[in-house]
Amino acid sequence: MVFLIFAFVTLLFYAYFEYSSHRSRARRIPIRIHVNGTRGKSSVTRLIAAGLRAGGIRTMAKTTGTLPRIIDVDGLEIPIKRKAGANIIEQTKVFKYFATRDPEAIVIECMAVNPEYQWICEHKFVNATVGVITNTRLDHILEMGPTLENVTRSLCNTLPHDGVAFTAEQNMFWMMRKEAEQVGCKLLRVNADSVSYLELGQFTYIEHADNVALALAVCEHYQVPREVALEGMYSAFPDPGALRVIEAEENGRVAQFINALAANDPMSTLAIWQKVKTLSTDLGVVCFLLNTRADRYDRTIQLLEMVRDNLTSEFNYFFLNGENLERVYNSLPEYGIDQSRAVKIGMAAPKATYDAIFERIPDIGTVFAMGNVGKGGLDIATFFGQRRRVRKGVVAA
Numbered sequence: 001m002v003f004l005i006f007a008f009v010t011l012l013f014y015a016y017f018e019y020s021s022h023r024s025r026a027r028r029i030p031i032r033i034h035v036n037g038t039r040g041k042s043s044v045t046r047l048i049a050a051g052l053r054a055g056g057i058r059t060m061a062k063t064t065g066t067l068p069r070i071i072d073v074d075g076l077e078i079p080i081k082r083k084a085g086a087n088i089i090e091q092t093k094v095f096k097y098f099a100t101r102d103p104e105a106i107v108i109e110c111m112a113v114n115p116e117y118q119w120i121c122e123h124k125f126v127n128a129t130v131g132v133i134t135n136t137r138l139d140h141i142l143e144m145g146p147t148l149e150n151v152t153r154s155l156c157n158t159l160p161h162d163g164v165a166f167t168a169e170q171n172m173f174w175m176m177r178k179e180a181e182q183v184g185c186k187l188l189r190v191n192a193d194s195v196s197y198l199e200l201g202q203f204t205y206i207e208h209a210d211n212v213a214l215a216l217a218v219c220e221h222y223q224v225p226r227e228v229a230l231e232g233m234y235s236a237f238p239d240p241g242a243l244r245v246i247e248a249e250e251n252g253r254v255a256q257f258i259n260a261l262a263a264n265d266p267m268s269t270l271a272i273w274q275k276v277k278t279l280s281t282d283l284g285v286v287c288f289l290l291n292t293r294a295d296r297y298d299r300t301i302q303l304l305e306m307v308r309d310n311l312t313s314e315f316n317y318f319f320l321n322g323e324n325l326e327r328v329y330n331s332l333p334e335y336g337i338d339q340s341r342a343v344k345i346g347m348a349a350p351k352a353t354y355d356a357i358f359e360r361i362p363d364i365g366t367v368f369a370m371g372n373v374g375k376g377g378l379d380i381a382t383f384f385g386q387r388r389r390v391r392k393g394v395v396a397a
Contacts, residue, residue: 025095026127031057031105033218034126036118036158037134037167038151039268040211041109042239044134047207047215049107050075054232055224058104062094064111067240067378070094073101075236088112091125105222113143115154122158130218131158131165131185135210136172137265142298152176159185166190166217168210190217202234206243206275241373243272245279246381249389250358255365256280257384261291261377264299266306269370273311276368284364287343287357288315291369291377292322300328303370308335315368317360319343321353322375347376350383 026032031052035045042063049061049071061071068080080090088111098106108126112118122128136152138145144154152172156179159165164186167176173189180187192209195216200209212233219229241262248255258276263269277283288307292300318341320328325346332339343360345353357367367384371377 023127025099026125029098029103029106030129031059031222032126032128033105033107033130033132034110034122034128034158034160035107035132035134036110036155037132037169038137038139038155038265039263040134040208040214042262043207043211043242044132044214045107045109046071046236046239047211047233048132048218049105050232050236051215051219051224051229052105052107052222052232054228054235055219055222057222057224058102059107060098060101060103060105061107061109062091063109063239070097071237073103077237086111088117088121088125091121095125110158113140115144115157118154119157122160126158128158128160128163130221131160131163132214132218133158133165133167133169133176134214135167135169136176137267138302139265139299141302148172149175153179156180159183159187161185164188164221166214166221168192168214188217190214199230202230203238204234205238206245206279207238208243240378241381244385245276246384247389248354248384248387253358253361253363253365254284254389255357255361255367255384256283257367257381258369259381259384260368260370261373261381263370264372266302269303270306270310273314273368276366280366282364283366285317285361285366286315287317287319287360287365287367289319289321289353289367289369289371289380290328291371291373291375291380292320292324292328293372293375294323296372297324297327300324300371304328304331304335304337307337312336315341317341317343319345319353319356319367321345321380322347322372322377350376350380353380354383354387 035041045061045063049059052059058073063069070078110121112121133155136155138148144151152175159180162184166188168190177187190213192213195209195212244259246257260272263272
């Protein structure tokens, strides 16, 4: 019994020492930017860090998106290898690494979904000088829902007390402002219209105006000129899940692969599809690809509802990839999707999806991939990327 008490007291002292050491390390970094939100967190984290670096501020970043990464002061990426699943304690370990590089600024993506853990990440780990909430959408509703109001309140757990925060959210800004006022946070809303088509056109991938506007606002807050920040953003590596249109060719047949797997929520996914339609004059045979995870079946339902309400007439084939294959297939009639248009792939190798798509394309086709990056989604996107067609007269980067 005495040994157990001694062990418990020792553990308490060790925990207190570790926490005090972490707080000290965090306070030594003058600029701490905490990025939360439903969609675009990884992209905004990267954009802000790139803009600050271009402005001469020694900046490091950490993303937890498609592939977790630390981005060092030179913009180089260090993969984070996890022995187990994601855990918010990871953030304290990242701060230890940050301390070895002596940055002036860090930009860190919130990795918590649970509302209580989001609060802990901000108020115990990061203590941001500037907060960012990209937007609020109906996603992770099992943890933060069930309503959009619940999700919004949850995301507001990372608003810095007596600090400054930026958001591109429009519809739920009224609620976010109330939450900010309660904690003495000055919440500033940015407008996507502040970013021109010419500026967006300089990116090598399809970047969202909201993301760029947010990043520019934060950089401006730290006195980085707009042109300087933009140049840094243009040259930065995008997130592996960034929206791209990849053209692959087989025997004269061409498939455009649109990777919208990182969008997650139905509203963002629909917005991407609508944008894609404006970028192409001929979509050809349209294949929707839904990649599912067993532990994210609520997201699958949301996306199927979005298809039923908006897109049932806009595709020729509906590919089913990932987990829960039979369950999703059997539910298709409930969402107005004819099972005769479904192509069941499941957890097969990416080549099976690739071949099945080209079997159904006589000349030109479009693949719109949505759902989840995990459980094979990223592998499919990578497979198409490796077979990217290089247009004649164009030198591959």
